[in-house]
Each structure stands twice: as C-alpha cells, then as structure tokens.
Amino acid sequence: xxxVSQSPSNKVTEKGKDVELRCDPISGHTALYWYRxxxxxxxxxxxxxxxxxxxxKSGLPSDRFSAERTGxxxxxxxxxxxxxxxxxxxxxxxxxxxxxxxxxxxxLTVV
Amino acid sequence: QKEVEQDPGPLSVPExxxxxxxxxxxxxxxxxxxxxxQYSRKGPELLMYTYSSGNKxxxxxxxxxxxxxxxxxxxxxxxxxxxxxxxxxxxxxxxxYALNFGKGTSLLVTP
Numbered sequence: 001x002x003x004v005s006q007s008p009s010n011k012v013t014e015k016g017k018d019v020e021l022r023c024d025p026i027s028g029h030t031a032l033y034w035y036r037x038x039x040x041x042x043x044x045x046x047x048x049x050x051x052x053x054x055x056x057k058s059g060l061p062s063d064r065f066s067a068e069r070t071g072x073x074x075x076x077x078x079x080x081x082x083x084x085x086x087x088x089x090x091x092x093x094x095x096x097x098x099x100x101x102x103x104x105x106x107x108l109t110v111v
Numbered sequence: 112q113k114e115v116e117q118d119p120g121p122l123s124v125p126e127x128x129x130x131x132x133x134x135x136x137x138x139x140x141x142x143x144x145x146x147x148x149q150y151s152r153k154g155p156e157l158l159m160y161t162y163s164s165g166n167k168x169x170x171x172x173x174x175x176x177x178x179x180x181x182x183x184x185x186x187x188x189x190x191x192x193x194x195x196x197x198x199x200x201x202x203x204x205x206x207x208y209a210l211n212f213g214k215g216t217s218l219l220v221t222p
Contacts, residue, residue, distance in 0.1 A: 004154075033209060042117075042214035043155070043199065056209060091154055098143045098162075098206055102154035 002026070004103035006092050012109045013082055021077045021106045025094030032069055033093040033100070034077050043091065049075065082110045114138050117200055117213025126222050130187040134200035134213045137181065141202040141211075144176050146185045149197045149215065158198075159185065190220045 005024040013019050025032050034046040045059035049069045060066070064082075069075040079086055089105040117134045124130055132146075142163055147155035159174040161167045167174045173186040183202070187194055197215040 031206065035212075043212040045209050045211075048209040050207060053207075059209070093210075095206075098203065099157060099160050100145065100201075100210060101157055102147075104154045107152075 004092055004094050004101055006090075006103035006106050008106060009104065010107045010109075012111060015084060015110055016081055018078065018080045019082055019108065021079075021090050021092075021108070023075045023077070023092030023094075023103060025073065025075070025092070026096075026101060027073075029094035029096045029101075030072070031095040031100075032075050033095075034067055034075070035091045035093065036088045037091060037105070038088045046077070046090075079108075082108075084110050086110050115200065115202060115211050115213045118216055119214055121217040121219060123219045123221060124190055126190060126192060126220055128190050128220070130190050130194070130218060130220075132185040132187075132198050132200075132216050132218070134183050134202075135181055136183075136202060136211075138202075138204070138211075139178070139181065140204045141178075142205060143203045144174070144183050145201040145210070146172075146174055147199040147201060148194075149199060151196075155199055192220050192222050195219050 007022045030051045032049040035043040047067045048056040064080045067077045087110045091105045093102040115136045144161045146159040149155040164176045164178045171188045175184045199215040200213040201210040203210050
C-alpha cells in the first residue's frame with residue numbers, strides 16, 4: 001500500500017492479557033516510530049527504529065512494553081499484562097529524510 | 112519545561128479568517144520543523160515540512176520558522192470549515208532523533 005498500515009484498528013482486551021500491535025511502514029522508509037496518544041493529550045514518544053542502529057527505547061513507559069522491527073520493515077509493539085492506563089491510541093509512523101507519515105492508529109481499550 | 116510548547120486552544124474563527132497557530136521550543140538544536148493536521152479518530156497528516164529558518168508556502172498554508180526566537184508558526188488563509196481539526200507542531204534535530212510534538216491546538220472554523 002501507499003501509506004503506513006496498522007492493525008488491528010481497534011482492540012479491546014481484558015486487564016492482564018498481552019496484546020500485539022502491528023505496523024507496516026511505507027516501503028523504503030528507514031525510520032519507524034511508535035507513539036501513544038491518550039484522550040486529549042499530545043503524542044507520547046515510545047520507541048524509534050532507524051535503519052540497522054540500536055532502537056531508541058527511551059520512551060517506553062515500563063518493561064511491559066517492547067517492540068521489534070523485523071527485516072527493517074514490519075514492526076510489532078507488544079504490551080504484556082495490560083493495565084487500564086494502557087488504554088490509548090497507538091500510532092506508528094515511518095519516515096525517509098525526516099518527512100514522517102503516520103498510520104491511522106490502533107485504538108486499544110483495556111477493560 | 113517541555114521541549115515544545117503549544118497552546119491547546121480551542122481556537123474558534125469564522126469562515127474566511129486568517130488563522131495563526133504557533134509553537135515555541137527550548138532546544139536550539141532543532142533543525143527540522145513540521146506541522147500536522149489531525150481529524151477526530153484519524154492519524155496525524157503531514158501538512159508542512161521545513162528545514163531551518165524561513166518561510167514555506169503551500170496553497171493556503173504558510174509555515175514560518177524563526178530559530179533566533181525558537182518560534183514557529185502556521186498560517187491558514189481563507190479558512191474553511193473543513194480546516195476544523197487539531198494542529199500539531201513537531202520538530203527534531205536530525206534523522207538520528209525522534210520527533211518532539213506539541214500537544215496540539217484545536218481549531219474550529221464556523222460557517
């Protein structure tokens with residue numbers, strides 16, 4: 001596809017369960033980001049992958065959060081033992097030469 | 112102090128007005144500046160991208176960067192109801208760093 005694709009678009013999970021969110025970046029984009037957006041809040045940086053460099057994980061809020069990027073393309077964000085405060089929209093973005101494009105997000109609801 | 116400050120609004124203007132949206136920042140190393148538009152329940156959409164100081168115009172939109180004042184602006188001429196959205200500023204040092212976002216300004220253009 002032409003844009004950043006995220007799946008699922010919506011996810012409802014029970015507290016304590018693990019979830020995996022997927023991001024397909026724009027083909028050829030070397031950088032990939034995950035952000036979180038809570039209701040009425042700005043974008044909170046989570047993790048950043050740039051080419052083959054070690055990812056910048058400085059934004060991950062706890063060790064329950066992890067992400068990987070396989071083959072420099074698809075990325076998966078995993079949240080273990082979900083909590084209600086994890087409820088938010090998780091946005092993925094990819095970029096080439098600094099112009100950064102976002103997917104439509106995954107709306108996660110923890111009940 | 113957050114690195115990027117943005118007045119959340121809401122800002123309400125009549126159709127046809129000129130809109131001015133602004134962000135200030137504290138990190139003098141920022142060189143890349145972007146404006147995003149986000150409609151409700153959608154991902155942010157890249158509107159304008161500028162490097163270093165100066166102006167950039169694209170249709171009804173003009174982006175200005177004043178690095179000496181650490182101040183960036185987005186002007187919307189002849190505003191339309193379809194411009195009603197949240198506008199986010201974002202900036203970065205270079206490709207090795209994640210984007211830093213403002214919290215967004217909510218704009219309502221009334222017919």
